Amino acid sequence: MLGERFPSDSFPICRIETDRWHSTFSQSQQAQATGVLEAGGLILLPRLAFQISDYERPCLMPQCVRQGSKHVSFDPRTGAMRGATRQVQRAKSLQPLLQRYAEQAAALVRSLFAYDVRSLEVARTSFRPFETSDRISSWRKDDRRLHVDAFPSSPNQGRRLLRVFSNVNPEGRERVWNVGEPFEAVARRFLPTIARRWPGQARLLYALRITRSLRTEYDQIMLQIHDGMKADDSYQASVASTQLSFPAGSTWVLQTDAVSHAALSGQFMFEQTFLLPVDRMQDPSRSPLRILERLAGRRLA
Numbered sequence: 001m002l003g004e005r006f007p008s009d010s011f012p013i014c015r016i017e018t019d020r021w022h023s024t025f026s027q028s029q030q031a032q033a034t035g036v037l038e039a040g041g042l043i044l045l046p047r048l049a050f051q052i053s054d055y056e057r058p059c060l061m062p063q064c065v066r067q068g069s070k071h072v073s074f075d076p077r078t079g080a081m082r083g084a085t086r087q088v089q090r091a092k093s094l095q096p097l098l099q100r101y102a103e104q105a106a107a108l109v110r111s112l113f114a115y116d117v118r119s120l121e122v123a124r125t126s127f128r129p130f131e132t133s134d135r136i137s138s139w140r141k142d143d144r145r146l147h148v149d150a151f152p153s154s155p156n157q158g159r160r161l162l163r164v165f166s167n168v169n170p171e172g173r174e175r176v177w178n179v180g181e182p183f184e185a186v187a188r189r190f191l192p193t194i195a196r197r198w199p200g201q202a203r204l205l206y207a208l209r210i211t212r213s214l215r216t217e218y219d220q221i222m223l224q225i226h227d228g229m230k231a232d233d234s235y236q237a238s239v240a241s242t243q244l245s246f247p248a249g250s251t252w253v254l255q256t257d258a259v260s261h262a263a264l265s266g267q268f269m270f271e272q273t274f275l276l277p278v279d280r281m282q283d284p285s286r287s288p289l290r291i292l293e294r295l296a297g298r299r300l301a
């Protein structure tokens, strides 16, 4: 059984046995799921599959991704798709799938967690048809190494990164991850190595359109933690980790800014990102922003 692969004593997991994206959860279920999420754990929905019809399946090929891209990304707010070949863009075959995934993931997150629906911002959707080991151009982009998520061009300015993932592998292959130590342990280890930014850096990056919004000191620190973790071979080899397997047809949810994770193997996945303000959390003191501010002794965003 799947549950035996998840050693719950080493990593918090809340397992939910629904097969419907539009489910109703009780207040106590919401509080429990939210507590596990904010504690740096993971919500596993082993029977919640993103259904793809036989008619739709031919468009889920690695060949739909444009040369030089890692995946196809989609903005549910505008309908804009990036990273797909011109042929796929023209055929408009992938947009309805990405749109449907975004809507179903939003329905799940809005019903499962104890958050004000208006506080959750729906961000990018992605389709990732490549084997995780393919298309790695540098250690910085190597997601097989443990890391917390931080994005150079998209500062989140302290907001939480809440992400829904679904394994849609057509051959029934699982997706395998490692998860590492809790965020506070990561922060204590890497914060002393962080260089302070220079005055005017954030405005210059924004003016040059390197970032889509101002990169706060929090974003700067998170990027350096992301890079520091991935670049440190001895850390990667020695830090305690737990291996998790996500079967085809399963879905899982976590806050990837706080959970140290590495994607070891797997192919064909959908992912939806949500942004959540720290002050809308059940317990804001568990956010990376508040943990880093406590350790640094100053405001960071």
Ligand SMILES: [Fe+2]
Pocket: 143, 147, 148, 149, 256, 261
């Ligand atoms: Fe990641």
